[in-house]
Amino acid sequence: MIIISPYAKKLICGKENPKNYAYWKELIALIDEPIIQVGVEGEEQLVDDFRKNLPISELRKLLKECRIWIGCDSFFQHLAWDEGKQGIALWSVSDPLIFGHAENINLLGSRDNLVKNQFLWWENVEHKSEFFVSPEMVLERLY
Amino acid sequence: MSKVLCSVATRGRYFTTLPLVLNAIINQTKPVDKLVIFDDNDEPKDMRTEMIYSYFFKMMDIKGIAWEWLYAGKKGQHHIHQMANSMGYEWVWRVDDDAIPEPNVLENLYKHIDPSVGAVGGSILTPPYIPSTIASTGFIDKIDSEPNIQWGIIEKPRYIEHLHCSFLYRAGIHDFNLGLSRVAHREETLFTYGLYQKFYYILAVPDAITWHMKNPEGGIRSETKEEMYHHDEQIFRNVLSFRDKNIVVLNCGLGDHIVFSKILPSIKNPVVFSCYPEVVPGKSIAEAQHLFGDIDQWNIYKKMDQWKWTDSLENAYRKLYL
Numbered sequence: 001m002i003i004i005s006p007y008a009k010k011l012i013c014g015k016e017n018p019k020n021y022a023y024w025k026e027l028i029a030l031i032d033e034p035i036i037q038v039g040v041e042g043e044e045q046l047v048d049d050f051r052k053n054l055p056i057s058e059l060r061k062l063l064k065e066c067r068i069w070i071g072c073d074s075f076f077q078h079l080a081w082d083e084g085k086q087g088i089a090l091w092s093v094s095d096p097l098i099f100g101h102a103e104n105i106n107l108l109g110s111r112d113n114l115v116k117n118q119f120l121w122w123e124n125v126e127h128k129s130e131f132f133v134s135p136e137m138v139l140e141r142l143y
Numbered sequence: 144m145s146k147v148l149c150s151v152a153t154r155g156r157y158f159t160t161l162p163l164v165l166n167a168i169i170n171q172t173k174p175v176d177k178l179v180i181f182d183d184n185d186e187p188k189d190m191r192t193e194m195i196y197s198y199f200f201k202m203m204d205i206k207g208i209a210w211e212w213l214y215a216g217k218k219g220q221h222h223i224h225q226m227a228n229s230m231g232y233e234w235v236w237r238v239d240d241d242a243i244p245e246p247n248v249l250e251n252l253y254k255h256i257d258p259s260v261g262a263v264g265g266s267i268l269t270p271p272y273i274p275s276t277i278a279s280t281g282f283i284d285k286i287d288s289e290p291n292i293q294w295g296i297i298e299k300p301r302y303i304e305h306l307h308c309s310f311l312y313r314a315g316i317h318d319f320n321l322g323l324s325r326v327a328h329r330e331e332t333l334f335t336y337g338l339y340q341k342f343y344y345i346l347a348v349p350d351a352i353t354w355h356m357k358n359p360e361g362g363i364r365s366e367t368k369e370e371m372y373h374h375d376e377q378i379f380r381n382v383l384s385f386r387d388k389n390i391v392v393l394n395c396g397l398g399d400h401i402v403f404s405k406i407l408p409s410i411k412n413p414v415v416f417s418c419y420p421e422v423v424p425g426k427s428i429a430e431a432q433h434l435f436g437d438i439d440q441w442n443i444y445k446k447m448d449q450w451k452w453t454d455s456l457e458n459a460y461r462k463l464y465l
Contacts, residue, residue, distance in 0.1 A: 009396070055421075056421060056422065074398065075396060075397040075398030075401065076398075077398070078397075078398035078399075078401040078402050079398070079401055081401075082401050082404070082405070095453075097453065097454075097455070098447075098452065098453065098454070098455060098456055098459075099455075099456055100455075101455075117448065118447070118452075119444040119445070119447045119448040119452070120444075120448070
């Protein structure tokens with residue numbers, strides 16, 4: 001079983017968080033394995049099994065049970081790291097060398113796309129699909 | 144050789160003590176690398192049109208001293224000093240606008256700096272009364288019971304815990320408490336004691352006399368509202384009451400709390416204030432704000448920005464707390 005944690009925290013301005021991976025649907029279509037989506041109420045459901053608003057203890061249990069997880073730069077990648085479960089983190093504008101963990105597979109489109117100041121709000125940063133790696137590249141690292 | 148920025152915050156003293164102070168700074172035996180005058184007057188003037196000031200500016204150009212006249216935000220001198228603290232210089236010499244240093248002050252303060260030193264101050268004398276401070280310790284827990292060591296002649300270098308008025312400090316290490324009111328009561332004591340708490344030596348040294356005129360007119364603290372002093376004093380007392388603890392304020396995201404939790408076991412005597420007590424148990428952020436006024440000094444994102452950080456978030460927490 002694979003856990004996906006597709007979305008970073010919603011922005012106050014209502015725009016899409018630039019850290020949200022752009023090709024979830026395409027990636028899910030390529031995966032031939034049970035998938036559980038975790039997240040919070042209000043996020044788009046991408047698979048049949050969507051578990052919303054789970055307490056941290058439940059997320060930790062799920063992490064123990066899964067083969068691997070896939071997520072973006074959100075709290076989930078930190079939780080999985082804390083739990084000692086390796087996964088694939090998908091990056092666009094934030095820097096995996098600062099916010100990522102070397103224990104994970106960190107897939108970044110290009111370091112040229114990183115925002116200059118990594119420590120401000122993400123509200124003013126545009127979401128750009130082309131900043132992410134393709135679903136095929138994710139799949140290569142998944143199996 | 145480390146570069147020294149000299150900062151002067153001024154208000155209401157264009158034509159009284161400020162010219163004396165600028166003249167004293169210009170004529171230091173060790174010249175400053177840059178002088179910044181933060182003009183906090185309610186109605187600031189273009190001082191280039193004043194003859195005496197045009198001569199000062201000319202003299203600085205002749206002597207190769209870079210200078211800048213900045214119009215400040217009238218929020219109190221702690222905001223001004225924090226600007227100076229973050230201007231990228233390794234050392235800042237802060238001089239009050241009614242404190243006139245002898246020509247050798249910067250040279251003799253500078254002699255004492257080394258990698259272990261956080262701040263160095265000399266005597267700050269207010270004639271006619273100059274008390275003997277030989278018996279003063281300069282320790283923070285004696286602040287209510289002894290005269291400040293800087294009020295008298297300092298005969299030999301002394302390791303102390305706090306300074307006031309005018310001193311040379313290592314910049315970019317500790318922040319001025321921006322939670323203080325406009326009067327910024329105790330701001331320099333809190334600041335230098337903060338450097339001490341970060342394991343830097345604070346020194347009171349001889350042969351560095353500054354004459355503090357305590358000009359009754361003007362001044363950056365020309366605010367009389369008693370409640371402001373009371374507010375600032377309360378913050379000062381709260382900081383003192385936690386002085387044997389390592390204060391941790393996690394005003395950040397859930398993931399940041401998880402990363403921080405890895406280093407918590409290495410922190411001695413922590414008192415934690417947390418947004419997500421289910422991840423890192425602690426008191427509320429509102430309580431931290433109430434106790435310490437300004438909690439930005441623990442803002443890990445602000446710190447990483449300030450440090451131009453390129454290493455991991457976990458190591459940033461290590462730098463902040465260990």
